Amino acid sequence: MQTNANFRDVxxxxxxxxxxxxxLxxxxxxxFDIEIQQTTLPFVESIERANLVKSQIDRAYEKTGEKPLVFYSIVIPEVKEIINSAQANFYDVLNLLVEPLKNDLQLEPQPQLQRSHSIDKDSASYHDRIAAIEYTLAHDDGISLNNLEQADIILLGVSRCGKTPTSLYLAMQFGIRAVNYPFIAEDMATLKLPKAIEPYRYKTYGLTIEPERLVTIRHERYANSEYASEQQCVEELNKVESMFRREAIPYLNTTSLSVEEISTRLLDMSGLKRRMC
Amino acid sequence: MQTNANFRDVxxxxxxxxxxxxxLxxxxxxxFDIEIQQTTLPFVESIERANLVKSQIDRAYEKTGEKPLVFYSIVIPEVKEIINSAQANFYDVLNLLVEPLKNDLQLEPQPQLQRSHSIDKDSASYHDRIAAIEYTLAHDDGISLNNLEQADIILLGVSRCGKTPTSLYLAMQFGIRAVNYPFIAEDMATLKLPKAIEPYRYKTYGLTIEPERLVTIRHERYANSEYASEQQCVEELNKVESMFRREAIPYLNTTSLSVEEISTRLLDMSGLKRRMC
Structure with missing residues (x-):
């Protein structure tokens, strides 16, 4: 039995x-400053599977001598009871909030009412989200500048500054129809806002990035290329940023931001509403 | 002042x-069986913005006469104090769990340690995730069957059964490299597993869907087409499902499942680990 108080199975x-x-x-x-090993066990809906999960948790306890941490959200009472009998510390992520809400609202919860991330597929919001993914894919990386009137947001920037992952996250998570358009080396001599985008500048945002970071990212793709050279990266970024300023396009530096942070900051800048499923 | 006990601003x-x-x-x-209007206010990092948020919450209270429900997670003490002075019911989503964990772990929390969804961009997991999105985009909808050895999962199915949103969700949320390949009308006469996929059948899964649902989805795209006809949908699904059985490809019916549910069920079927950022 190995014991390490700073290690826990989760x-x-x-x-x-x-x-x-x-x-959560x-x-x-x-x-917390602990080392963890995480295991996710979804769809524990039957007595059989609940027993397997209990054994798995108990084995982890026997192996380490430290109680595993179990974060759970289980509606089926028989399943919950079995899981609860394992040797572990339990955190019921929903119920912790259900109790205070019940008191504040003076209402009884109805656990069957809606399971999160389980969606009425005929609902408008689910439909919107799938449509947003399709629209965004069809307008990725300058593939198309048609139907821009249907876009919720248009993102501009140099190649590899984060436009594609951000666009897809906006569509997937928030049902936002995102267009993204790259400026490439050939655009630099006469850099301007594409004509098709001009009428939609009110919903257009720029992404930018520190040159050092861009060099690193481009090197990973095309090592030692002109495209990844410091000179090229600096020049493209300078020109694109001055164009953003000249055209009064608000822009965001993505260097130290995750895709989630870039996306939520853009929502915040644009005033777009998140569409949640 | 309008009062409706079953309506709350959130x-x-x-x-x-x-x-x-x-x-959460x-x-x-x-x-809970209540009607809600939801507003998300991220990046409340300054005293000025905290005061604006407090006013916004207070205005909602004055308008409805019911205390808004505020779910929050705020590290900066001065900001938290201002928000807490609004007229509302508060739910501190992280602290509710931090207290019991602190007791169980016998450790003091260090709120500055890591902000969720804020990522060390040099970390392997963040890098993997961006690479997974790129790989998945390059292998969407049969665009390419190259480099299949790098795929974590390969999805097969008829057009419009949910392959693309599922692949992108797997990549975005879990850093999984997903390939998806559609069977089209022209494949039906001699339907078989594509040669390039045969060596990778151990990581290949099928998606299927009820014919009525497929008809509805295809009609939305191409109304009254052969492609959306009941006969065509039934035939394609029958042929593809028998191929899955003949080739022993495990498959999943997506009809009543959300993208999250399809994705987590596939992880569960395949034993693939979620890579969390």
Whole structure:
């Protein structure tokens, strides 16, 4: 039996996707200086599977001598009871909030009402989200500048500054129809806002990035190319940033931001509403 | 002043992206039979912005006479204090779990340690995720069947059964490199596993869907086409499903599943690990 007080097995268990338990558990654990090994166990809906999960948690305890941390959200009472009998510390991610809400709202919760991340596929919001993914894919990387009137947001920037992942995240997570358009080396001599985008400048935003970071990213793709050279990166960024300023296009430096942060900052800058499913 | 006990304004407030507050608040509220209007306010990092948010919450209270519900996660003490002075019911989504964890771990939390959804961009997991998005885009919808040895998962199915949104979700959320390949009408006469995929059948999964649902989805795209006809949809699904059985390719019916559910079920079927950033 190996004991290390700074190491813990962590399990995210749910009779649904386990995404809520995972998101919250991950965020909370980020505040503690411990080493963790994470296992996600979704769709624990049957007695059989619940027993397997209990054994898995118990084995982890026997191996380390430290109680695993179990973040869970389980609606089925029989399943919950079995999981609860494992040797572990339990954190019921939904119920912790359900109790105070129940008191404040003076309402009884109805756990069957809606499982998170389980969606009425005929709902307008689900439909919008799938449509947003399609629209965004069809307008990735300058593929098309048609139907821009349907765009929620248009992103501009040099190659490899984060436009594509950001556009897809906006579509996937928030149902936002995003267009992205790259400026390439050949554009630099006479850099201006593309004609098709001019009427939609009110919903157009720029992305930029520190030259050193851009050099690193481009090198990973095409090592030792002109495209990845410091001179080329600096020149492109200077020209594109002055164009943003000249055209009064608001822009965001993505260097130290995650895709989630870039996306939520853009929503914030644009005043676009998140469409949640 | 209008009063309706079953209506509440809901605010998600954070000095970060507010994604954790949003995910959890949304999940908990799904258990109560109330009408809500949701507003997300990320990056509340300054005293000025905190005061604006407080006023916005107070205005909602004055308008409805019901205290708004505020789900928040705020690290900066001065900002938290201002938000807390608004007329509202507060739910501190992280701290609710931090307290029990602190006791169980016998450790003090270090709130500065890591902000969720804010990522070390040089970390391997962030890099993997961006690479997974690129790989998945390059292998969407049969565009390429090259480099399949680098794929984590290969998805097969008829057109419009959910392959593309699922592939992108797997890449974006879990850093999974997904390939997807569509079977089209012309494939039906001699339907078989594509030669390039044969060596990788161990990581290949099928998606299928109920014919009625497929008809509806295809009609939205090409109304009254042969492609959207019931006969065509039934035939394609029958042939593709028998091929899956003949070739022993495990498959999943996506009809009543969200993109999150399809993705997490595929991870579960394949034993692939989620890579979390």
């Amino acid at each position: 399990f995210y268990v749910s009779d649904g996707t386990a995404i809520t338990s995972e998101t 558990g991950h965020a909370v654990l980020g505040q | 605010f998600y407030v954070s000095d970060g992206t507010a994604i954790t507050s949003e995910t 608040g949304h999940a908990v509220l799904g258990q």
